[in-house]
Amino acid sequence: MRRGMSTCVISVDIIYQWQVGSFLFWFVLAMYFDNIIPNASGVRKPIFYFLTPGYWTGKGGNKMEEGSIFSCIGSVPPVEHVASEDQDVLEEETLVKQQAMDGIVDPNIAVQIHGLAKTYPGTTKLGCCKCTKTSPFHAVKGLWMNIAKDQLFCMLGPNGAGKTTSISCLTGINPITGGDALIYGDSVRSSVGMSNIRKMIGVCPQFDILWDALSSEEHLHLFASIKGLPPPSINSTAEKLLADVKLTGAAKVRAGSYSGGMKRRLSVAVALIGDPKLTTGMDPITRRHVWDIIQESKKGRAIILTTHSMEEADILSDRIGIMAKGRLRCIGTSIRLKSRFGTGFVATVSFTESKKDNSNASGDSHEPVKRFFNEHLKVEPADENKAFMTFVIPPRQRETAYGKDGF
Ligand SMILES: Nc1ncnc2c1ncn2[C@@H]1O[C@H](COP(=O)(O)OP(=O)(O)O)[C@@H](O)[C@H]1O
Ligand SMILES: [Mg+2]
Known part of the structure; x- marks a missing residue:
């Protein structure tokens, strides 16, 4: 070895310190990016979240942000308020x-x-x-x-x-x-x-x-x-x-x-x-x-x-x-919604044929039912066949029959 040249010695201790140091450095960096890069739902913390006292004390409620960290900030237009018609x-x-x-x-x-x-x-x-x-x-x-x-x-x-x-x-x-x-x-x-x-x-x-x-x-x-x-x-x-x-x-x-x-x-x-x-x-x-x-x-x-x-x-x-x-x-x-927006009740009456006499049975039983609905609720059948009869009872008639609050 020539005189005057210093020897470059890297001890195991120094290697160990470097390894621990770089582990800590990358670990902190990973934690930081994990917080500020949006997750699957686009949620992320503000870029300087660690400077807010709320982050360290757990008080005060630091807010979450969303969108890419490079998004054009401030370009989201506010929702215009439209008064409801209802x-x-x-x-x-x-x-x-x-x-x-x-x-x-x-x-x-x-x-x-x-x-x-x-x-x-x-x-x-x-x-x-x-x-x-x-x-x-x-x-x-x-x-x-x-x-x-x-x-x-x-x-x-x-x-x-x-x-x-x-x-x-x-x-x-x-x-x-x-x-x-x-x-x-x-x-x-x-x-x-x-x-x-x-x-x-x-x-x-x-x-x-x-x-x-x-x-x-x-x-x-x-x-x-x-x-x-x-x-x-x-x-x-x-x-x-x-x-x-x-x-x-x-x-x-x-x-x-x-x-x-x-x-x-x-x-x-x-x-x-x-x-x-x-x-x-x-x-x-x-x-x-x-x-x-x-x-x-x-x-x-x-x-x-x-x-x-x-x-x-x-x-x-x-x-x-x-x-x-x-x-x-x-x-x-x-x-409430039914009485305001509904078309009313649909009543379906089903008829079973009498075994003894089925020639005129349906016609005979249909008439009293029709009369009942007409007298009490003033409605005619909306649909009618041998086995079924359907009546649509508007909310107005329902109130007449059962009182203002319905059933
Ligand atoms: N991540 C998203 N990015 C952009 N638009 C979205 C996203 N998720 C939902 N939307 C839009 O927001 C509207 C409301 O969606 P959503 O809340 O799923 O409706 P609903 O559950 O009543 O069917 C839809 O037009 C949908 O396309
Ligand atoms: Mg949905």
């Missing part, structure tokens, strides 16, 4: 606004929706020196309503009305872009509020999210642990829920071999883990045994059900809201 919707809106202004928190209200709006940002493409963006879409344009405790609120509406979007905003899957919603007083806009909400909410999605290889008992154990139920209570909770949804016999059978109805019932059981105060997004297929479970589950919690089925809404709900194109179009009890 009297009931206007009354509901005025009531909720009044309560919000006065700061009234009615203990009988589970969910207060204050002008909830959701705009999906258009997609952004970064070209050479230019940012091209497809136009944003207003999926929910300002909902104002209260959802009461111990009741089932049914959200009806055609495809694309904004039902799923509203539910995913209430459950925190999608961040809301306007207004607010309070669930038992906690705001969905605040991350602290949202963590409280997650503890008292159960969601039953439109499609069963189940694992074929797990049995119903294992599903309930898994979800109960994720929800943070105390381990000693998990067994009894699972047993009770399995009995409620009539799956005790299939508790140890893998979900992959279940029928569609059994899978739906298991999804309902998963949504009811931990006795949530609010159960939402329930979208059961028209099956009577699921209806029974829902009727039973109403006690002690608020349920929001979204469906396409008028029959389901009629049977299960205490109150119905109908949405279209992102707005609430009408709201009220099933009887």
